[in-house]
Amino acid sequence: MPPDTARLAVLIDSDNTTASLTTELLEEIAKFGTPTVKRAYGDWTTPQLAGWKKELLRHAIQPMQQFANTSGKNSTDSALIIDAMDLLYAGNVEGFVIVSSDSDFTRLATRLREAGMTVYGLGRRSTPPAFVSACDRFIYLELLKDEPQADGVPAPKRPNLKKLLSSAISSTSKDDGWSSLAEVGSYLVKNNAAFDARDYGHGKLGELVRAQPYVKVRDVPGPSGLNTVWVQLNGAARAR
Numbered sequence: 001m002p003p004d005t006a007r008l009a010v011l012i013d014s015d016n017t018t019a020s021l022t023t024e025l026l027e028e029i030a031k032f033g034t035p036t037v038k039r040a041y042g043d044w045t046t047p048q049l050a051g052w053k054k055e056l057l058r059h060a061i062q063p064m065q066q067f068a069n070t071s072g073k074n075s076t077d078s079a080l081i082i083d084a085m086d087l088l089y090a091g092n093v094e095g096f097v098i099v100s101s102d103s104d105f106t107r108l109a110t111r112l113r114e115a116g117m118t119v120y121g122l123g124r125r126s127t128p129p130a131f132v133s134a135c136d137r138f139i140y141l142e143l144l145k146d147e148p149q150a151d152g153v154p155a156p157k158r159p160n161l162k163k164l165l166s167s168a169i170s171s172t173s174k175d176d177g178w179s180s181l182a183e184v185g186s187y188l189v190k191n192n193a194a195f196d197a198r199d200y201g202h203g204k205l206g207e208l209v210r211a212q213p214y215v216k217v218r219d220v221p222g223p224s225g226l227n228t229v230w231v232q233l234n235g236a237a238r239a240r
Contacts, residue, residue, distance in 0.1 A: 006033035006094040009087045011080050013100035014042035022055040024144035039064050041080045077104045101127040109134035138194040158199050181229035
């Protein structure tokens with residue numbers, strides 16, 4: 001099934017996500033499939049979640065009430081996890097989107113992938129690496145909307161781009177040294193779930209590789225009229 005037609009269950013940890021990003025968040029999710037289930041979890045009787053109410057109505061997101069029977073937010077996490085497993089066994093979706101920056105969902109993401117589900121995570125850069133790696137793809141919420149860095153919080157360190165691209169191209173190259181951009185992109189995400197061209201100032205991977213002086217790029221016309229993009233590291237074997 002093509003990714004953009006996959007049925008997705010979107011499960012939002014409202015205690016851990018900003019309501020102001022709801023529109024951008026759903027637009028990002030639409031790149032990967034159709035959100036047939038949209039649920040947001042939290043104690044909706046608390047004033048802290050008041051900002052969510054307008055967004056829930058606007059985007060037809062179902063609020064899932066979970067009273068804080070104990071201190072902390074473990075009850076909300078548990079409700080989301082239980083619903084995710086119910087949806088898994090119902091068999092009505094092909095993938096899950098977990099919107100949270102909480103490491104408590106690491107095991108859930110792993111379990112869903114073990115069952116053959118594709119798992120997308122969306123959370124802040126403060127998300128623990130374990131949860132990021134447990135997802136097939138992880139998108140940082142800061143990339144969806146420009147937001148100022150909080151005072152006293154250092155900017156996160158991005159992985160070395162040249163090292164990432166060089167490894168991906170070398171690992172996917174054919175005998176002539178050329179790699180298809182699609183294979184390079186797949187390799188990058190499989191080895192770094194949070195890789196995103198937007199982290200390096202470009203909207204798409206194709207734009208990113210064209211801007212790198214150590215990468216050669218060629219466009220090959222395809223039978224459908226669309227070009228296939230191939231890349232090669234400078235100094236590698238020349239094309240046929």
